[in-house]
Amino acid sequence: MAFQPIVDMRQRVVVAHEALVRGTDGSGAFSVLERVTAENRYAFDQSCRVKAVELASRLGMQGLLNINFLPNAVYQPETCIRATLMAAERHGFPIERIAFEVAEQENVGDKAHLKNILQSYHRQGFHTAIDDFGAGYAGLSLLADFQPDTIKIDMGLVRGVDDDPVRQVIVQSILGLCDSLGIQALAEGVETVAEMEWLMARGTYLFQGYLFAKPEIEALPAVRWP
Numbered sequence: 001m002a003f004q005p006i007v008d009m010r011q012r013v014v015v016a017h018e019a020l021v022r023g024t025d026g027s028g029a030f031s032v033l034e035r036v037t038a039e040n041r042y043a044f045d046q047s048c049r050v051k052a053v054e055l056a057s058r059l060g061m062q063g064l065l066n067i068n069f070l071p072n073a074v075y076q077p078e079t080c081i082r083a084t085l086m087a088a089e090r091h092g093f094p095i096e097r098i099a100f101e102v103a104e105q106e107n108v109g110d111k112a113h114l115k116n117i118l119q120s121y122h123r124q125g126f127h128t129a130i131d132d133f134g135a136g137y138a139g140l141s142l143l144a145d146f147q148p149d150t151i152k153i154d155m156g157l158v159r160g161v162d163d164d165p166v167r168q169v170i171v172q173s174i175l176g177l178c179d180s181l182g183i184q185a186l187a188e189g190v191e192t193v194a195e196m197e198w199l200m201a202r203g204t205y206l207f208q209g210y211l212f213a214k215p216e217i218e219a220l221p222a223v224r225w226p
Helices: 029-033 041-058 082-091 111-123 139-145 165-181 193-200
Strands: 002-008 013-020 064-068 098-103 127-133 150-153 184-188 206-208
Touching: 013 041, 041 064, 041 082, 064 127, 098 111, 111 127, 111 139, 127 184, 150 165, 165 184, 184 193
Parallel strands: 013 064, 064 098, 098 127, 127 150, 150 184, 184 206
Antiparallel strands: 002 013, 002 206
C-alpha cells in the first residue's frame, strides 16, 4: 500500500490518508487491478482492507484511514466487514477512524446492493465517501439514494478549473449540492495553487493531490504546504 494525505487548508492539517494499492515491486495500481478477476475479487478486497489497517497502525497514522472497496466483492456487508473489524482490533486502530470509499465509476449492476453496503457501513460507524464524483456510472442517482459523509470531486473536473468556465459551472453545481445536503466536498488531483485558490474561494477546504504530496509506499508523506 501507498498512502496519500488529505489536508484541510483551514488549519493546514492532515485529516486523513488514502490507502492506494501497489504491486510488491512498487508498480502502480493498474498493474495490480488488471489481475483482479471474479474468482479472486473477494480475497483481493479483503486483503487490501487488512493490509491498509495493519500499515496505518504500524505507521502511527492519525486522522482517518480511507480504504477503497469493490462493491462487487461484497456479498453481505456485515460478513465482509468482519476481517476489517478483526484487523482493527488486532492492531489497535479505532474503527471510527476508518472511511470506506467507493469509486463512482465502479460499474455496479445492482444499485440497491451498493446502497445497502453504504448504509450498513454508515450504521456501523464508518465514514463513507463517493470517490471520483462526476466521472462515472452512478452520478446523481446514487446521491439521491444515499448521502455519504464526503464527495471527492473527480480530478478530471478539478484540472484547470481556475481557467475553464465549463468546469467552473459543473464544479460549482457539485459544491452547491454538497452544501444543500450537508456533505463534505473534497477536491482530488489538485496540482496547482491556482486550482486550490479557485476552490477555496468557493468554500472548499479539503484537498488531495500532488500539490501537497505524492503517494509513498508504506510511508506517510510529508506535506508541502502552498
